[in-house]
Amino acid sequence: MSTKTIPEEFLDLFEKRAYGHLATIMPDGHPQVTPVWVDYDGEYILVNTSRGRQKDRNMQRCPQVTLEIQDPDNPYRYLEVRGVVAGATEEAAVAHIDKLAKKYTGAEKYPWLAPGEVRVIYKIKPERVIPH
């Protein structure tokens, strides 16, 4: 059974170091999938990427995206979230990637920021959430 919000009993996935597997659509219609750090603000799933990356370009062009988030403690427990890109912002995006780095690596700051790199937060509105 699908819902339009994250079920309460799956919110723990956003506290754990659970990776999201983000599918976006390439210009030729082929899906692209990459692992991502995920955050949830109670309404949107937040994904942080860099300007110019394939997923950034894909999400600018095609807002239909899907995230599969797998429980690191039980690979057969996962959420599939089909959603739409509801917005993107560069504001506070470096502070946000630092927060995610802390959650996923324990580091105080995101260690891989390159000179000139522009971070961007994508807000993804869940449309269909399928818990497994």
Add this chain to the structure above:
Amino acid sequence: MSTKTIPEEFLDLFEKRAYGHLATIMPDGHPQVTPVWVDYDGEYILVNTSRGRQKDRNMQRCPQVTLEIQDPDNPYRYLEVRGVVAGATEEAAVAHIDKLAKKYTGAEKYPWLAPGEVRVIYKIKPERVIPH
């Protein structure tokens, strides 16, 4: 740099209990993503599913699929494999899911086969392999 085959230095991912995250395309163009057990025969990536599941229906309709395979020992090491469905067979598909169950769970047989369930092996031909 992308290749058309799995780079030798990433073949270990198919020996480990590394999950694939398979993206297929829904009828409305939205991606669908689910975790899958993966096998590789040297030419095709093999994914085993059941007749009637969403990914089965999607792969019958649209052959453009992508697998992201993440190293369980290093989440920042992964393969993205964009490919096409090159064939599907029910022949020996139960023996194949038993082999995958052995690899991923240690069990001698796939423990979740339902009465009447028809297993099917999808052969996915890599077209663009991007190692990270």
